[in-house]
Amino acid sequence: MIPLQFCFPSLFKHSRRKGRTVAQAITDDRWVLDLAHGNNSNLVSEVLDLHRLIQRRQLNFQAEDQDQIRWNLEGSGQYSSRSAYALQFLGSTTGMFQAMIWAIWAPAKLKMFAWLLHQNRLWCNDRLQRRGWPNSYFCQLCLRNLETSAHLFWSCPFTKTVWTSLSSWQHCQGLSKACLPNECSSLEKVEAMVSATGPAHAKGIKSLIMLVLWKIWQERNNRVFRKKEATVQAVINDIRRELCLWQQGGFKSILSPFGDPP
Structure with missing residues (x-):
């Protein structure tokens, strides 16, 4: 009232x-x-x-009756932090971020990284250039094009080779969709890869995609800040080692034969 x-x-x-x-x-x-x-x-x-x-x-007050507080968001009338938390999102709209980022099995730092990527907020050279900040202009993985998020993760020849190699792994054929036209956003490409994988392995492929994106970003940073350069095969081997650690950590959706190299 x-x-x-x-x-x-x-x-x-x-x-x-x-x-x-x-x-x-x-x-x-x-x-x-x-x-x-x-x-x-x-x-x-x-x-x-x-x-x-x-x-x-027709109010009728009884002196002996005590006032009562009722929490209308719960049928029991009792306050709960769960319903109070849900109230904060009342009327909000949902998108693909929940299914493609926050609900995925992966370390929190990878989720934050993926959120920045899909918002186009990573500090690639194009963004640095717009701010007038020092940058090396070229993509450090191929040294051919201006480094943008779209180029670095999806169009760079180095990156394309990584995605193509991984698409030959068990139940990972959907990763070949990474080479969709550049007009598609990062989130749309991830959604296409998941859709091409099928429901049985969708959960595992979402985590693998996030891991691959993270390793590409790490390789880029190694070349920019540490002057260290790895081959495509070295990056793939690193992805495989990390995937094995996740398997040992109990993530059942990526257990063998999922992700086993050919």
Whole structure:
């Protein structure tokens, strides 16, 4: 129920006794007496509305009854942090981020990285260039094109070779969809790879895609900041080692034969 002070703001502002309880206010119509001062001619309409409201409700206060607080978001009437948390998202829209990032089995740092990638917020050379910050312009994996997120993760010849090699692994054929046209966003390409994999291995392929993207980013950073350069096969071997650690960690959706090299 909305407090009366918000339903009848003019009456509340004019009243001399704003601290009365409802029971005190309606006893002998004390709330009317609290308004009997100054120029109150403009309050007639609200006074009548409030009087009718009180009459309709037929309020009957029992002195021995204690006030009760009820949490309307739970059937039991009891507060729960779960329902309070859900209330914060009431009316919000859902997208692919939940299914393609936050619900995936992967370390938290990889999820944050993937979120930045899909928002096009990674500090690739094109973004650095727009800010006027120092940058090397070229993609450090191929040294042919301006480094953008779209190029680095999907169009670079080095990256394409990684995706193509991994698509030959068991149940990973959907990774070949990484070579879709550049007009597609990163999130759309990931969705296409998952759809091409099929429901039986969708959970595992989502995690593998995130791992591959992370390893590509690591290789890029190694070349930019550490002046270390690995071959395509070395990157693939690193992905395989990490995948084995995830398997040992209990992620059942990527257990063998999923991801076994040909």
